[in-house]
Amino acid sequence: MSTLPLTLDMILVLLILATTIIFSLWHIIRVDVVALLVLVLIGITKLLPPDQLFSGFSSEAVMSIIAIMIIGAGIEKSGLALRAARWILKIGREHPQKVSTVLMFTSGLLSGFMRSLGTVALLLPVVSRITARTGMPKSRLLIPMAFCAILGGTLTMVGSSPLIILNSLLKNAHQYVHSKAVSGFEPFNLFSVFPIGLVMLLTGIGYFVFWGKKLLPEEPIKMVTSGTTKDNFLKTYNKGGDIFELKILPTSPLVNLTLREFEDRLDPTSSILAVMQGTEVHFPPLRNTVITPNSLVAIMGEKATVQAFALKNDLKLYPRLTAFAETLHPVRAGLCEAVLPPSSRLVGEEVRELHMKRNYQIHVLALLRGQTVYHGEEMNKLSLRPGDTLGMFCAWDALADFHKNPDFVVLTTAYPREEIRPQKIWFALLFLVLSLSLIVWGGFSVSVGLLLGASGMVATNVLSMDEAYNAVSWKTVFLVAGLIPLGLVMQVTDTTDWLAQHVLNFPEKMPLWVVQTALALLATLFSFVMSGVGGDYRFGASCLGFSPTLAR
Numbered sequence: 001m002s003t004l005p006l007t008l009d010m011i012l013v014l015l016i017l018a019t020t021i022i023f024s025l026w027h028i029i030r031v032d033v034v035a036l037l038v039l040v041l042i043g044i045t046k047l048l049p050p051d052q053l054f055s056g057f058s059s060e061a062v063m064s065i066i067a068i069m070i071i072g073a074g075i076e077k078s079g080l081a082l083r084a085a086r087w088i089l090k091i092g093r094e095h096p097q098k099v100s101t102v103l104m105f106t107s108g109l110l111s112g113f114m115r116s117l118g119t120v121a122l123l124l125p126v127v128s129r130i131t132a133r134t135g136m137p138k139s140r141l142l143i144p145m146a147f148c149a150i151l152g153g154t155l156t157m158v159g160s161s162p163l164i165i166l167n168s169l170l171k172n173a174h175q176y177v178h179s180k181a182v183s184g185f186e187p188f189n190l191f192s193v194f195p196i197g198l199v200m201l202l203t204g205i206g207y208f209v210f211w212g213k214k215l216l217p218e219e220p221i222k223m224v225t226s227g228t229t230k231d232n233f234l235k236t237y238n239k240g241g242d243i244f245e246l247k248i249l250p251t252s253p254l255v256n257l258t259l260r261e262f263e264d265r266l267d268p269t270s271s272i273l274a275v276m277q278g279t280e281v282h283f284p285p286l287r288n289t290v291i292t293p294n295s296l297v298a299i300m301g302e303k304a305t306v307q308a309f310a311l312k313n314d315l316k317l318y319p320r321l322t323a324f325a326e327t328l329h330p331v332r333a334g335l336c337e338a339v340l341p342p343s344s345r346l347v348g349e350e351v352r353e354l355h356m357k358r359n360y361q362i363h364v365l366a367l368l369r370g371q372t373v374y375h376g377e378e379m380n381k382l383s384l385r386p387g388d389t390l391g392m393f394c395a396w397d398a399l400a401d402f403h404k405n406p407d408f409v410v411l412t413t414a415y416p417r418e419e420i421r422p423q424k425i426w427f428a429l430l431f432l433v434l435s436l437s438l439i440v441w442g443g444f445s446v447s448v449g450l451l452l453g454a455s456g457m458v459a460t461n462v463l464s465m466d467e468a469y470n471a472v473s474w475k476t477v478f479l480v481a482g483l484i485p486l487g488l489v490m491q492v493t494d495t496t497d498w499l500a501q502h503v504l505n506f507p508e509k510m511p512l513w514v515v516q517t518a519l520a521l522l523a524t525l526f527s528f529v530m531s532g533v534g535g536d537y538r539f540g541a542s543c544l545g546f547s548p549t550l551a552r
Contacts, residue, residue, distance in 0.1 A: 004501060009493040012045050013486075020486065032475045035482025047489045056484030057477075060447040065480060066472050067450035068120060071432060073471035074457035076125040078428035079420045085129035086326075096136050101209060103127065103141055104148040108201040111148075112155030119149045122432065140216045144208040151204045154197035157188050233335045237366035237391040238269055238373055240335065241302045243328055247316040250293040254313050260287040262297075267309065268375050270301030271365050273393055276323050283327050284363035284394070298324045300393070333395045336412035342386040344407040352380035360405075361398040366391040424462040431456035 016038060023034045043053050056062060075081045088106070092099035103123065110119045123145060131138045234240035248254055254262055263272055274283040276296040282289055291297075298321070299306055310317040321328060340346065346354065356362045367374045367382060368389040374382055382388075389411075394402070396415050403410050435453030438444040458468050490496045 004494055004498045006498060007493070009047060010495045010498055012047060013489055013493050013495045016041050016045075017486065017490075020483070032479045032482070035479045038486050039482050042485055042489055047493060048485060052488060052492075053485055054481075055488065056481035059481065059484050060445055061484065062477055062481045063447040064450050065476060067447065067454040068124075069472045070454035070463075070468045071435070071450060071457065072125045073467060074428050074454070074462040075122070075432065076128065077421055077463045077467070078425040079422045080425050080428050080432075081125035081129045082420070083425075084123075084126040088126065089130060096140075097209065097213070099130060099136070100141055100144055100213075101205065103130075103145045104205045104208060107145045108148040108152030108155070108205070111150070111152030112197065116146075116149040116153050119152070120146065122436075123149075140213070143216055144205075144212065147208070148201060148204050151201045152197070154200055155194055156191060156197070157193060230335060233391060234269070236373075237368060239271055239300075239365045239375070239391060241269065241300055241305075243273065243298055243300050243321060243324070244303070244306045245318040245321050245324055246297050246299060246306075246310055247318070248291055248293060248295045248297065249314050249316055252293075252314040254291050254315070255293050257291050258287065259285050259289040259291065262291055263287070263376065265309075265313070266299070267301060267305045270299055270305055270309070271363070271393070272297055273300055273363065274298040274324055274327060281324070281327055283333075284357045284361065286357055296323050298328055327395075331416055333393065334415065336392050336394060336399055336410070336415065338390050338392065338402070338408040338410045338412075340384055340386055340388045340390075340407070341409050344384075344386070346384050346407045347386055349384050350380065351382050351384065356392075360394075360402050362392050362394040362402060364390050364392050421462065424460065427460040428457060428462045431460070431462075 019041075020034060020038055023029060023037075024031055029037075039053060039056075042048050043050070088099060088102050092102045107119050107123055110122065124142075127138060127141050127145065130136065131141065230240045230242070254265070259272060259275065266272070272285065274281060274297070275285040275289055275291070276282070277292055299309075301309075307317060309315070326332065351364065351367065354364075356364050364379070365375075367379045368391065369382075369385065369387070390408075397420075399410065399412065399415060402408065431453040434456070435449045438452065439446055439449035442449070454468070457463060458465055463471070
């Protein structure tokens with residue numbers, strides 16, 4: 001094959017490529033702005049016509065990313081992600097490293113059959129749920145999961161685009177190498193690469209378990225909390241502190257007491273938030289609930305006070321929340337406040353007549369009137385006056401409903417407002433499975449399969465169209481769409497072939513390991529700027545066609 005000369009267009013492409021790498025590595029400007037600048041530079045230099053310059057915005061990669069984000073939002077909104085997160089946390093026993101390992105195994109195995117894009121679409125909202133419940137930094141779960149999804153693609157011949165392309169090249173090798181030596185190449189079967197892929201996957205998991213975790217970003221744990229902090233609440237209402245989980249031992253004097261009698265024995269600064277009997281969680285618990293042996297209770301209070309109460313009443317104090325970890329997690333419930341306006345119809349009513357727990361699923365902990373705070377029975381017997389402020393604890397979805405009550409003005413506004421639609425879970429699961437099945441077994445492209453799943457979720461009201469728009473990270477879309485033409489222009493200007501011929505033009509007796517190392521380095525370099533099947537196919541053809549050494 002004749003040697004390609006270095007042209008002016010190639011030099012311009014290499015300069016743009018070098019500028020992109022420098023700006024991206026040193027974070028001189030935002031990466032999405034870098035991508036847009038790449039488009040501008042390619043357009044100014046007229047390396048691509050306008051119809052190809054903006055082709056990235058309609059590419060399969062960009063459409064797949066948009067569809068993945070919408071599908072992820074649907075999985076989250078339907079509650080499917082919540083169920084998967086519970087399963088992973090149960091297996092990992094909520095230990096961060098164990099949970100991360102389970103995620104890595106899951107993503108790796110799934111990627112062997114549904115590609116890394118499908119795996120990410122399935123697991124991304126699950127990771128969001130796990131981080132919301134446990135407070136684990138998202139990057140310390142997502143980065144290992146993403147790498148293992150890529151490694152898992154090497155388990156089968158359908159797990160990644162390069163392996164699919166490899167089989168295609170082997171079938172049609174005669175088109176690239178005019179030699180009888182290669183005309184008889186046989187394609188690989190489905191599990192031909194499984195031993196290699198399994199070693200790669202296990203190596204990747206082992207790396208993140210024993211060493212890679214040290215290199216992951218150390219993000220602070222970001223807990224979503226209400227606008228009313230526990231310190232301010234304790235100062236204002238003389239109620240609050242941390243939440244503790246205790247078990248009622250059979251020998252406890254609290255056995256067979258009602259919750260009302262239980263609360264009478266508590267320190268005034270402490271409160272019972274929830275009770276679990278068997279598998280049933282009472283949140284908030286009614287005051288006539290009878291405390292049975294081996295029940296679990298969640299008490300909010302100062303640590304020393306709760307420890308002393310547990311010791312006195314033969315209760316087992318757990319080091320952290322387990323049974324109530326999800327119910328009372330700050331992302332789902334917390335402290336809040338509401339005030340009674342002068343126009344309220346409840347003025348003159350006694351607090352106990354409101355039946356706040358039964359009617360609104362809200363636990364009133366204290367009432368502030370002027371500078372005086374009331375608790376317990378004293379509070380329950382009070383007749384409400386305009387300006388009375390209630391200090392409460394409840395689930396955020398209950399508070400969202402309580403906002404609509406005209407008899408109260410809710411003062412707490414900074415809390416998570418999340419609408420789960422469990423009645424749509426089967427629609428979400430149906431379109432997720434359908435889209436992935438079309439990709440894996442139906443022969444459809446990734447973008448078409450994922451867009452079907454995304455449009456199906458919108459059509460069945462798993463999420464609205466506005467929610468679908470909001471689910472898309474447009475920064476990511478512009479980043480990918482802006483960089484795709486850089487890979488295209490490398491092919492159009494023959495820069496790819498020029499680089500390949502200089503690296504792959506080996507002497508006749510070059511050692512095989514040198515050839516393999518050079519190929520690996522060149523493929524890695526190209527993967528920085530080239531995406532999609534087209535780039536992989538062109539480089540694979542170059543590998544077969546440029547050197548007699550490789551052909552042999």
